[in-house]
Amino acid sequence: MSYIVPIGPYHPALEEPVHAKLYTDGEQITEAEVFIGYNHRGIEKLCQERNFIQTLVLVERVCGICSHSHALGYAMAIEGIMHQADENYSPAKRGQYIRVIISELERLHSHLLWIGIALHIIGHDSMFMHTWDDRELVMDILEELTGNRVNYGMVTIGGARRDISAEQAQDVRKMLDKIEVFNLKLRDMLLSDKTVALRTKGVGILTTEDSNRIGAVGPHARASNVPVDVRIDAPYICYDDFEFEKCVYPSCDVFSRVVVRVLENIESIKIIRQALENLPKGPINKGVMIPKVPAGEYMVRVEAPRGQLCYKVNTDGGTTNQRVSIHVPTFKNAPTVPTMLKGNSVADAGLIIASIDPCFSCMDR
Amino acid sequence: MQEYRKISITKEEIVPLAKKMRGDNIHLAMIHAFYKKDGEPVVSYEYDIAGVINSYTVKGEKTLPSIVDIYDLGAEWPEREIMELMDITFEGLDNSKRLFMPESMFSEEGHILVTPISELIKEREEKEGAK
Numbered sequence: 001m002s003y004i005v006p007i008g009p010y011h012p013a014l015e016e017p018v019h020a021k022l023y024t025d026g027e028q029i030t031e032a033e034v035f036i037g038y039n040h041r042g043i044e045k046l047c048q049e050r051n052f053i054q055t056l057v058l059v060e061r062v063c064g065i066c067s068h069s070h071a072l073g074y075a076m077a078i079e080g081i082m083h084q085a086d087e088n089y090s091p092a093k094r095g096q097y098i099r100v101i102i103s104e105l106e107r108l109h110s111h112l113l114w115i116g117i118a119l120h121i122i123g124h125d126s127m128f129m130h131t132w133d134d135r136e137l138v139m140d141i142l143e144e145l146t147g148n149r150v151n152y153g154m155v156t157i158g159g160a161r162r163d164i165s166a167e168q169a170q171d172v173r174k175m176l177d178k179i180e181v182f183n184l185k186l187r188d189m190l191l192s193d194k195t196v197a198l199r200t201k202g203v204g205i206l207t208t209e210d211s212n213r214i215g216a217v218g219p220h221a222r223a224s225n226v227p228v229d230v231r232i233d234a235p236y237i238c239y240d241d242f243e244f245e246k247c248v249y250p251s252c253d254v255f256s257r258v259v260v261r262v263l264e265n266i267e268s269i270k271i272i273r274q275a276l277e278n279l280p281k282g283p284i285n286k287g288v289m290i291p292k293v294p295a296g297e298y299m300v301r302v303e304a305p306r307g308q309l310c311y312k313v314n315t316d317g318g319t320t321n322q323r324v325s326i327h328v329p330t331f332k333n334a335p336t337v338p339t340m341l342k343g344n345s346v347a348d349a350g351l352i353i354a355s356i357d358p359c360f361s362c363m364d365r
Numbered sequence: 366m367q368e369y370r371k372i373s374i375t376k377e378e379i380v381p382l383a384k385k386m387r388g389d390n391i392h393l394a395m396i397h398a399f400y401k402k403d404g405e406p407v408v409s410y411e412y413d414i415a416g417v418i419n420s421y422t423v424k425g426e427k428t429l430p431s432i433v434d435i436y437d438l439g440a441e442w443p444e445r446e447i448m449e450l451m452d453i454t455f456e457g458l459d460n461s462k463r464l465f466m467p468e469s470m471f472s473e474e475g476h477i478l479v480t481p482i483s484e485l486i487k488e489r490e491e492k493e494g495a496k
Binding site: 036037040042044045048049076079080083090212213214215228233234235236297298299300301308310312314316322323325327331332334335336364 | 366367368369371390392393394395397398399401402409411413416417418420436437438439441442443450463464465466467477478482
C-alpha cells in the first residue's frame with residue numbers, strides 16, 4: 001500500500017520549521033520532497049537599506065548558532081573590497097586570532113548541540129544530556145569572552161570588537177582541558193556503542209558521487225568522503241598559521257556524520273590552543289567605527305560549523321550595500337535530503353533530515 | 366585574503382562553461398544576481414577552482430539558460446531563488462515554484478529584492494483592505 005506521509009513543518013526533528021513529503025510503499029520511502037521558506041525574513045532585502053555596521057549587526061541575526069560566522073563572512077567581504085582599493089589594507093592581526101578563537105568555540109558548541117540531538121533522536125538520552133552538559137561549558141566561556149551566549153558581537157570591520165585578557169585565556173584553556181577529555185570519551189563511545197551503530201550505520205546514505213553532484217558542503221560532505229574544508233582549501237583570516245587536519249570519514253551514512261563532527265571538535269580544540277598560545281600583541285581592530293567603503297564587489301567563503309558559508313557583496317561607493325548575497329551551508333545540504341531518504345524506512349526520516357545538521361533559519365534568511 | 370577573479374562571459378557561454386566545470390568536478394559555490402542602479406541585470410556563476418573563486422559574469426540579460434541538467438539540485442535551488450527574488454528567469458528550469466514565500470504573497474511583479482519596500486507595504490495593505 002502506498003501513502004504520502006507529511007512531516008513538519010512544525011519541529012520535524014529539530015526546533016526549526018521545514019516540511020517534507022514522503023512517498024512511501026509500506027514502510028519504505030520511495031520518493032521525497034522538501035519544502036522550505038517558513039522562516040524567511042527578507043534579510044538580504046534589509047541589507048540593501050542599511051549601512052555597513054548596521055548590516056554587520058543584522059547578518060549576525062541570520063542564525064542563532066553560527067552567528068559569528070555570518071558576521072565574519074560579511075566583514076571579510078567588506079574588507080576584501082577595501083583591500084582591492086588599497087593593497088596595504090588588512091585587518092588587525094590580534095583581531096584575526098580572536099576571530100579564529102570565537103569561530104572554533106562556535107563550531108564546538110554547534111557540533112556538541114547536534115551530536116546531542118542525534119543521540120536524543122536515536123534514543124540514547126543519557127549521552128544526549130552529558131553532551132549538552134559539556135556544551136554548557138563552551139557556552140559559559142563564550143558568555144565570559146563576549147558578554148552573550150548567542151549573538152556575540154565580536155566582529156567589526158577591520159578586526160575584533162573585544163579583546164581577550166590573560167585571565168580569560170586561562171579560563172578558556174581550563175575549559176578546553178575538560179572538553180577534550182569528554183570529546184575523546186564521546187569519540188570512543190560513538191565508535192563502539194551498539195545502540196548508536198544499529199540506528200545510524202547504513203542509514204541515510206549519501207554517496208561521494210551524489211554529494212559531489214548536488215554540491216554538499218562542510219561536515220556533511222566530509223562524511224561522504226569528500227575532502228573539502230574552506231579553512232584548508234582557501235585559508236582565510238589566519239587559519240594557515242595553525243596545524244590541524246581535515247576530518248573525513250568514508251561510510252557516507254548518519255554514523256559517518258556523527259563521527260566527523262566529534263573528530264572536528266578535537267581539531268577545534270587544537271586550533272584554539274594554538275591561537276591562545278600565539279595570540280599576537282597589538283591592536284584588535286583598525287579603530288574606525290563606520291569605514292568608507294569604495295565601489296566594488298568581493299566574495300568570501302567561511303567554514304561555518306555546518307559547512308561553506310558564502311558572502312558576496314556589491315557596493316557602489318555609497319553608505320549602503322548595493323547587494324548582499326548569502327549562501328548558507330544548509331541551502332547546499334538540504335537538496336541532498338530526498339536522495340538520502342530514498343530506500344529508508346519512515347521511522348528513520350526524522351534522523352536523516354536532522355543528520356545534515358540543518359539550520360532553516362540560515363537557509364530562509 | 367582569499368583570491369577572487371572576475372571574468373566576463375556571454376549568455377551563450379553559460380552552458381558550455383557549466384559542462385566543462387562539472388566534467389572537471391568543480392564546485393559551483395553560488396549563483397549571484399543583482400540589478401545595478403541603472404537597471405542593468407548582472408548574474409554571476411561562482412566556481413571554486415582550486416581554492417580560488419572564479420566569478421563568471423553575464424551582464425544585461427534577464428533570461429538565461431538553466432544549468433539544472435548539469436548541476437542538478439545544486440543549481441536548481443539558486444536559480445529558483447533568483448527567479449523568486451528578482452525579475453530574472455531561467456529557460457529550461459522545470460520547477461519554477463517559489464522557494465521562500467507563499468504563491469499568494471505579492472503579485473507576479475513583486476520580486477522582493479527589486480521592488481521598493483514602500484511598494485511592498487502598499488500592496489500588502491491593499492490585500493489586507495480587500496479582506
